[in-house]
Amino acid sequence: xxxxxxxxxxxxxxxxxxxxLAGGRGSRLKQLTxxxxxxxxxxxxxxxxxxxxxxxxxxxxIRQVAVVTQYKAHSLIQHMQRGWWSFLRGEFGExxxxxxxxxxxxxxxxxxxxxxxxxxxDIIRQHNPSYVLILAGDHIYxxxxxxxxxxxxxxxxxxxxxxxxxxxxxxxxxGVMGVDAASRITSFAEKxxxxxxxxxxxxxxxxxxxxxxxxxEFLFEQLVKxxxxxxxxxxxxxxxxxxxxxxxQVMAYxxxxxxxxxxxxxxxVGTIDSYWQANLELIGVTPELNLYDSEWPIWTYQEQLxxxxxxxxxxxxxxxxxxxMVSGGCIISGSTVRHSVLFSSVQVNACxxxxxxxxxxxxxxxxxxxxxxxxxxxxxxxxxxxxxxxDDEADARDYFVSPxxxxxxxxxxxxxxxxxVR
Numbered sequence: 275x276x277x278x279x280x281x282x283x284x285x286x287x288x289x290x291x292x293x294x295l296a297g298g299r300g301s302r303l304k305q306l307t308x309x310x311x312x313x314x315x316x317x318x319x320x321x322x323x324x325x326x327x328x329x330x331x332x333x334x335x336i337r338q339v340a341v342v343t344q345y346k347a348h349s350l351i352q353h354m355q356r357g358w359w360s361f362l363r364g365e366f367g368e369x370x371x372x373x374x375x376x377x378x379x380x381x382x383x384x385x386x387x388x389x390x391x392x393x394x395x396d397i398i399r400q401h402n403p404s405y406v407l408i409l410a411g412d413h414i415y416x417x418x419x420x421x422x423x424x425x426x427x428x429x430x431x432x433x434x435x436x437x438x439x440x441x442x443x444x445x446x447x448x449g450v451m452g453v454d455a456a457s458r459i460t461s462f463a464e465k466x467x468x469x470x471x472x473x474x475x476x477x478x479x480x481x482x483x484x485x486x487x488x489x490x491e492f493l494f495e496q497l498v499k500x501x502x503x504x505x506x507x508x509x510x511x512x513x514x515x516x517x518x519x520x521x522x523q524v525m526a527y528x529x530x531x532x533x534x535x536x537x538x539x540x541x542x543v544g545t546i547d548s549y550w551q552a553n554l555e556l557i558g559v560t561p562e563l564n565l566y567d568s569e570w571p572i573w574t575y576q577e578q579l580x581x582x583x584x585x586x587x588x589x590x591x592x593x594x595x596x597x598x599m600v601s602g603g604c605i606i607s608g609s610t611v612r613h614s615v616l617f618s619s620v621q622v623n624a625c626x627x628x629x630x631x632x633x634x635x636x637x638x639x640x641x642x643x644x645x646x647x648x649x650x651x652x653x654x655x656x657x658x659x660x661x662x663x664x665d666d667e668a669d670a671r672d673y674f675v676s677p678x679x680x681x682x683x684x685x686x687x688x689x690x691x692x693x694x695v696r
Contacts, residue, residue: 283420287335290423290487291403294327295390296411297344297375302545304674305684306651311343313411314350315549316634316652318556318565318572319601319615322353323543325574326416327409328370333570334419337368338401341411342390344375344383356575373397386509387484392497398490406493408510410484414552414563415529415540416570417485422527426487431525433492433518435459436485438529438540439478445469448481449511451526459524464511480526482511483540492522539563547678550649553615553632557597579603579618591624601635609639617652629663648681654688 300312307315313324324341331339343350351372362368373394375383384390391398391408398406405426407419417436426434437451445466452461452470461470462482469479488496496514500506506513518524529538539562543549555561565572579602584593591608598611603619609626617635622628626643634652639645643656646663650656662669662681669675674682685691 289404292339292407294341294411299345310349319599329572340371342373389508408486432522434487434525436483445479451480462515546676550680651684
């Protein structure tokens, strides 16, 4: 697919309203979503998951964005309100709005992805966009939505679905599309036992990214029709898309890198193991997700913190970090950090060792601790001499241990303060 001229794309993005669905419970992330919604979970040393679709919108030239919240949204709302997007100009029609579940139409909370959009239909009408871009707020990726919108318009589609090629076995966890030679969707099944294969492939299926571009009036028609269906679960993947593919033009948009050659980077960090792995992937010399790309920055709110500091240089007490990412405000005091990601204001005290771990903000690790293969939640104070990732039996008793062996440690597990804003 040939990229469209920037002026043509910028006209389309100005006519687009993005809706980021950020109300997910994220229960597979276990204790990390005990007090926060999944989109508010910290990621990559200084960001939160929601920052990635938000930054994609801004970098794509989409300056009308609404974030739909529901489950334990306080820390997400707080992050948004403190955020960097204050430079958007209301007099130019630019905004990022928060749309909490507020029973605007129905007397219940959001029942599904389609219902979350339907219950805000009056707000969408007020903004009067030509196109609505619907995004999940809980995935990690960089994507130029402008090119997808241009593809949608050029193909004459009523709706376009962003898609990835995945191994057939993995596709069972996704919405899976069957397509014809022109990329028109001919079938759509949510989490099928026997996923349809891509034409010409014996191993891969076409999976939905949960990204949709829809003509606004067509969207309204389908939402109203779905809301009136008492048998519907009010979900785009389960109900809306299967119901329209026979009579309407629904297209599949393949997600590619900037050169249009390889599939783009995309991660669903929905489990502890995938979350831990995606964070540690960033440490690589040339990771697939380049956070140092000045042409496509990931914007976020961040505290004003001093630089990271490494102190002591004795033989038995040397402050150092190897193959790691260490954020502002951290102090590595006569201790060793290897192949780990440290978020802001983490303190690692004398003779402690941290390996293959993700340590969230404001954690203090005591002296002589050993931390391996762990995710340490925000605000934990690890007592002196604690060993995590050393004794499987003890860890299973005291912490959560994932199927892949990753230990999750929260303040509650340590008998420390609960009900913190996360």
